[in-house]
Amino acid sequence: MRATTLLNRVLDLPKTMVGACPHCDFRTRHRYDTPMVDSAWRHLDLSGRVCVLKLRRRRLRCPEHGVLAESVPFARPGSGFT
Template sequence: MRATSLVKQMLGLRSVTVIEVLVRPHELLIKLRLTRSRLVCPKCSYATRACYDTRTLDSRWRHLDIGTHQTWLSCQLRRLRCPTHGVITEAVPFARPVGESRFTRDFEHLVAWGCAKMTVPNDSDHA
């Protein structure tokens, strides 16, 4: 099995191709490419094959850590012209729209779970 296929399976990513995996000290950068041909508006269900343009910089999202390495997903995104929302960056299947969050949904769910399950010490615990 190739390293890119292994990483894709480990992270449970759908509708993407892993292009490259860069291992740095305490950091893992995974470069992705979306596999779908249609661009989807992140705020509604509008989809089109027409690309307005391609962003010059890759978008990055923090994902769940793998071992002691912080994991980052990176992907070059296209923009589309939605009839309702105007020119907007396409949706990705693993994160909220660009500009709303720089974390994957899996990362956000883990943080929310941790907040719900952690106990908060009160003043009487320190007496």
């Protein structure tokens, strides 16, 4: 089993295939662009090791909210928690 598969199962990370607006229910397969900067979230530590989730989020154009980074299932806008 690959290490990424194992971590996806342990951390219960679903596959995100469709970009979604973080403020409404708008979903699209088209992207506006993909910035070359990674977003990072600290997860619960695993066996005394620091676990940081890094993701290169695409930007999408929502008809209501304009261009913004797609949502991820484990983080909400403005939340202090992941």
